[in-house]
Amino acid sequence: MHLTDLPTLLRSLAPVLRDGEWVFCWLDHDAAQAHAEHALASMREDDGMSLVLPLAHARAHGLPDTPAFRCITLTVHSSLEAVGLTAAVSGALAARGIAANVIAGARHDHVFVPEMRADEALAVLQALSRGA
Structure with missing residues (x-):
């Protein structure tokens, strides 16, 4: 099931930092x-x-x-019709001065962040999820 409710999406982000640059x-x-x-x-x-x-x-x-960028996959099954997820994620990262390049897949969103700030970006997204 693909989620559209923003608070549920944020609580369920489950971001994972993928290997590789x-x-x-x-x-x-x-x-x-x-x-x-x-x-x-x-x-x-x-x-x-x-x-x-x-x-x-x-x-x-x-x-x-x-x-060089690292990829953080949001493992929540988000709908392509969900409103606000990309804005919430990129906004949280922007508040910390972290660039975010988001690519939406059919089931998951993938956030490319500068390699040197990948661990910090992951922590920001985990905190966003916990705080939702």
Whole structure:
């Protein structure tokens, strides 16, 4: 079941810091095809592709490798029609000066935060969940 009630979503966040470091790379459509199978996520844009790639893969192929991000998955089964979850999560992180790049999956949201602040970001989201 996919939740839509914001207080229930926040109490149920259950954020998990995933292993690995990730970079956001923009490539033209042709070049992106060579790396697409390694991407955790992608977005087709009018002028090319944005790929979220493992840092090691980007470095090995001479692709941009900074800034590095870690991924925090919100393991709650959130609905794509839920209102306010992204705002609450990004707002809590923004209050601490932590950048948040959120990608919604069909079942979970994934928050990419600067690698150097990943543990702090995880603690912020855990506190948000406890306080809901």
